[in-house]
Amino acid sequence: MNRRFINKDALIRLVLLLFALSSLLFLFTIFVFILSEGLPLFYKAGVSSITLGMKWAPTKGYFGIFPMIVSSFMVTFGALVVGAPLALACATYLSEYAGKKTKIFLKPSLELLAGIPSVVYGFLGVVYIVPLIREYTGGSGFSILATSLVLGIMVLPTITSISFDSLMSVPAAFREGSLAMGATKWQTVYRVVLPAARSGILASFILGMGRAIGETMAVIMVAGNALKIPTSLLDPLRTLTSNIALELAYATDDHRSALFSTGVVLLVIIMSLNLLANFWVKRRVSR
Amino acid sequence: MRINPRHTDKLMSAGLSLQALFTVGILILIIAIIFIKGFPYVTAEFIFSYPEDMGRLGGVFPSIIGTIFLGLLSIAFATPLGIGTAIYLTEYTKESTLTRVIRFGVESLAGIPSIIYGLFGFIFFVIKLGLGWSLLSGTLTVAIMVLPTIIRTSEEAIKSVPKNLRTVSFSLGATKWETVTRVIIPSAAPGILTGIMLSIGRAVSETAAVIFTMGSSLRLPTSIMDSGRTMAVHFYILAREGISMEKAYATALVLVLSILVINILAYYLMHRMIARYS
Amino acid sequence: MHKTKIRIRDLKVSFGKKEVLSGIDLDIYENRVVGLMGPSASGKSSFISVINGMINFEDEASVTGRVHIDGFGQLLVKGDHVALRKKVGTVFATPIPLPRSIFENVVFGSRLKGTRKRSELNAIAEESLRKAFLWDEVKNRLSESALKLSGGQQQRLCLARTLALKPEIILLDEPCSGLDPISTAKIEEALSELKTDHTIILVSNNTKQIARASDFVVFFYMGRLVESGPTERVFTNPEQKMTEDYILGKFG
Numbered sequence: 001m002n003r004r005f006i007n008k009d010a011l012i013r014l015v016l017l018l019f020a021l022s023s024l025l026f027l028f029t030i031f032v033f034i035l036s037e038g039l040p041l042f043y044k045a046g047v048s049s050i051t052l053g054m055k056w057a058p059t060k061g062y063f064g065i066f067p068m069i070v071s072s073f074m075v076t077f078g079a080l081v082v083g084a085p086l087a088l089a090c091a092t093y094l095s096e097y098a099g100k101k102t103k104i105f106l107k108p109s110l111e112l113l114a115g116i117p118s119v120v121y122g123f124l125g126v127v128y129i130v131p132l133i134r135e136y137t138g139g140s141g142f143s144i145l146a147t148s149l150v151l152g153i154m155v156l157p158t159i160t161s162i163s164f165d166s167l168m169s170v171p172a173a174f175r176e177g178s179l180a181m182g183a184t185k186w187q188t189v190y191r192v193v194l195p196a197a198r199s200g201i202l203a204s205f206i207l208g209m210g211r212a213i214g215e216t217m218a219v220i221m222v223a224g225n226a227l228k229i230p231t232s233l234l235d236p237l238r239t240l241t242s243n244i245a246l247e248l249a250y251a252t253d254d255h256r257s258a259l260f261s262t263g264v265v266l267l268v269i270i271m272s273l274n275l276l277a278n279f280w281v282k283r284r285v286s287r
Numbered sequence: 288m289r290i291n292p293r294h295t296d297k298l299m300s301a302g303l304s305l306q307a308l309f310t311v312g313i314l315i316l317i318i319a320i321i322f323i324k325g326f327p328y329v330t331a332e333f334i335f336s337y338p339e340d341m342g343r344l345g346g347v348f349p350s351i352i353g354t355i356f357l358g359l360l361s362i363a364f365a366t367p368l369g370i371g372t373a374i375y376l377t378e379y380t381k382e383s384t385l386t387r388v389i390r391f392g393v394e395s396l397a398g399i400p401s402i403i404y405g406l407f408g409f410i411f412f413v414i415k416l417g418l419g420w421s422l423l424s425g426t427l428t429v430a431i432m433v434l435p436t437i438i439r440t441s442e443e444a445i446k447s448v449p450k451n452l453r454t455v456s457f458s459l460g461a462t463k464w465e466t467v468t469r470v471i472i473p474s475a476a477p478g479i480l481t482g483i484m485l486s487i488g489r490a491v492s493e494t495a496a497v498i499f500t501m502g503s504s505l506r507l508p509t510s511i512m513d514s515g516r517t518m519a520v521h522f523y524i525l526a527r528e529g530i531s532m533e534k535a536y537a538t539a540l541v542l543v544l545s546i547l548v549i550n551i552l553a554y555y556l557m558h559r560m561i562a563r564y565s
Numbered sequence: 566m567h568k569t570k571i572r573i574r575d576l577k578v579s580f581g582k583k584e585v586l587s588g589i590d591l592d593i594y595e596n597r598v599v600g601l602m603g604p605s606a607s608g609k610s611s612f613i614s615v616i617n618g619m620i621n622f623e624d625e626a627s628v629t630g631r632v633h634i635d636g637f638g639q640l641l642v643k644g645d646h647v648a649l650r651k652k653v654g655t656v657f658a659t660p661i662p663l664p665r666s667i668f669e670n671v672v673f674g675s676r677l678k679g680t681r682k683r684s685e686l687n688a689i690a691e692e693s694l695r696k697a698f699l700w701d702e703v704k705n706r707l708s709e710s711a712l713k714l715s716g717g718q719q720q721r722l723c724l725a726r727t728l729a730l731k732p733e734i735i736l737l738d739e740p741c742s743g744l745d746p747i748s749t750a751k752i753e754e755a756l757s758e759l760k761t762d763h764t765i766i767l768v769s770n771n772t773k774q775i776a777r778a779s780d781f782v783v784f785f786y787m788g789r790l791v792e793s794g795p796t797e798r799v800f801t802n803p804e805q806k807m808t809e810d811y812i813l814g815k816f817g
Contacts, residue, residue, distance in 0.1 A: 008464075013375075016372075016375035017379075019367070020372040020376060023372060023393045023438070030399065030407045086306055090307045090310050092303055098304075098307070109314055117542060118494065119519055119523045123522070123526045127532075160310075187296070210398060214400025214403075216494075216495040217523060221527065245405070266402070267403055271395070274394070459673055459726065460674055460677055461674075474664060
């Protein structure tokens with residue numbers, strides 16, 4: 001009787017452990033397969049010819065994705081420029097100024113904004129934003145500007161919610177102390193609360209970057225399809241993500257491998273960003 | 288010239304609330320546009336008939352079915368794994384190197400962009416495992432995608448169950464597993480359910496991972512090995528190929544409406560479950 | 566003569582380097598209310614958690630000695646703690662109702678044991694609630710949430726919940742702290758009736774309650790058993806000076 005009992009509990013524990021390890025298994029499998037498809041081309045054609053190469057014509061042996069790396073970063077920064085100030089303002093308002101009623105109303109709205117599919121964002125971008133840009137500036141309208149605007153709105157929820165958490169975890173004593181010394185609310189927010197939440201806010205920016213640089217569907221629809229490094233806000237571009245998505249369906253052999261190599265580069269960039277963000281978050285916690 | 292700090296205070300206060308309003312305004316604008324432009328074309332016929340002429344005419348019934356299958360099946364795979372992982376991490380171990388490694392794994396999975404999942408699903412399920420473009424490939428890929436979310440929300444929900452409930456349960460002679468199933472999970476149910484519903488929402492709006500694993504066949508999927516479209520994929524193809532603006536808006540409306548309904552249902556269920564237990 | 570229900574020899578409990586109980590020798594007789602008194606940090610709660618097996622959940626705890634429960638066997642052997650916890654019921658200092666109905670709270674343990682029939686559960690619920698002196702107050706609202714009850718009622722509910730399992734030993738760890746005098750009186754009244762069928766250990770920091778409610782009293786101080794004996798004798802004629810001081814309220 002004793003032994004049966006102990007065994008049942010131990011069995012359950014084992015099963016649950018296997019469940020928990022499955023995440024590691026999946027992660028491992030993903031890395032293995034992406035790398036096994038993408039790394040060989042790096043050996044074959046050389047790392048620099050791919051990551052620093054300027055010409056992308058995979059069926060002819062040119063696998064340069066440098067313009068796409070640059071484009072990805074450009075629209076990501078653009079997304080931050082568009083979205084971060086607005087997101088931070090929302091987070092600050094939500095945490096410092098909003099009453100309970102407003103909170104109940106605003107938080108779900110943000111989550112809803114996050115729930116809208118990226119293809120819908122891309123679609124609205126192509127139908128409204130692109131023609132608008134085209135009208136006022138000539139050019140095709142498919143541009144860094146359009147992409148940054150769309151991505152900026154898409155990263156709003158991410159940056160807002162993480163910054164919000166960060167701001168909320170600033171101890172009430174900080175605010176009370178500042179107000180007790182005669183500071184206005186804004187002064188308190190600007191000089192005490194925001195600096196205290198600095199690490200978390202920065203982490204949210206980095207995570208927002210991660211989201212923007214990994215975004216595919218919306219970008220495909222508004223970025224145009226140019227293979228050169230964009231030189232102005234109005235130039236069309238192709239990002240790492242759209243590179244993969246646009247050509248995967250019909251790519252074979254080296255061409256397909258090149259797309260996986262693009263994926264490897266993308267993974268490296270995003271993993272680095274995530275690690276950086278986690279590092280900032282840990283700094284916040286240990287403060 | 289020094290600006291009176293009280294003026295700055297009022298200004299910033301107004302400025303911040305305006306920006307918050309602006310953000311909400313964007314959301315309302317998006318939903319309004321889709322609604323206004325799509326509503327005229329969302330008829331019963333649209334929902335229940337099949338697409339014709341590449342989607343220029345007809346309806347979206349196969350995509351709706353495809354979406355439902357994908358949403359439910361991927362959750363069916365991910366939920367046991369996710370809740371089980373959360374239970375293990377919170378109830379069956381202490382913090383150790385192993386738990387840190389597992390958590391790192393979960394966080395990493397969460398950070399991988401959907402196109403990479405698309406690449407992975409494509410090479411692993413579609414090609415190497417020979418499942419082809421199919422509901423199965425899509426489901427398995429999406430299941431892994433939503434797994435981290437379910438783990439995270441379940442863990443949070445379980446952690447917020449007061450410790451003393453466990454003490455009571457043990458003192459009444461329950462085993463650990465009985466405590467988990469009879470006390471902890473029921474108390475954590477609202478949070479867990481919310482996580483599940485949010486994951487369904489995510490699965491439904493996914494495109495990049497789905498299009499390269501489930502394919503884009505216009506036919507009605509009748510088995511798990513059939514290819515098919517989800518509404519998101521159908522919408523993307525309509526929009527990108529410029530097939531039909533009206534149908535695109537209509538599809539978008541159905542899609543966004545479904546996600547809205549799922550979100551609202553999630554919150555409603557959560558509040559109802561919390562109310563019932565306290 | 567009275568049978569010994571729990572025999573404790575040389576019980577030592579430590580948490581890491583800190584010794585919480587040092588060498589307790591004690592006999593607890595059947596069908597008595599044994600009052601366990603002493604100031605905070607004298608080891609009373611650790612003692613309780615040895616008897617009900619909950620100490621096994623504390624990983625840093627090391628327990629040595631011999632504890633024998635009549636009808637169960639040696640406690641401190643690696644064993645089936647689940648069965649032990651069914652024999653020993655515990656009521657904690659703060660009432661912890663489960664977030665469900667009053668009825669479901671009372672029958673929680675019975676369901677664990679496998680009782681399914683509604684009629685049986687009803688009978689168990691009524692009997693246990695009566696013994697806890699709570700039946701009259703809740704008999705018409707058994708399906709209401711237990712969280713709606715007052716503190717005193719919740720604590721009696723916790724007592725009823727334990728009684729439903731028909732434990733042979735009932736431990737109460739400062740059960741009336743924070744309760745109003747009426748609820749306290751009701752619980753003490755319940756204890757005096759319950760002792761005919763159960764062996765009860767009542768932990769309390771309140772010497773007056775110990776004097777009122779117990780037949781036999783044990784005085785712990787800083788992990789040592791200072792004195793024990795029939796309540797009346799200890800309170801009127803304490804053997805140790807420390808006991809006398811504690812009873813008179815000079816410390817603790």
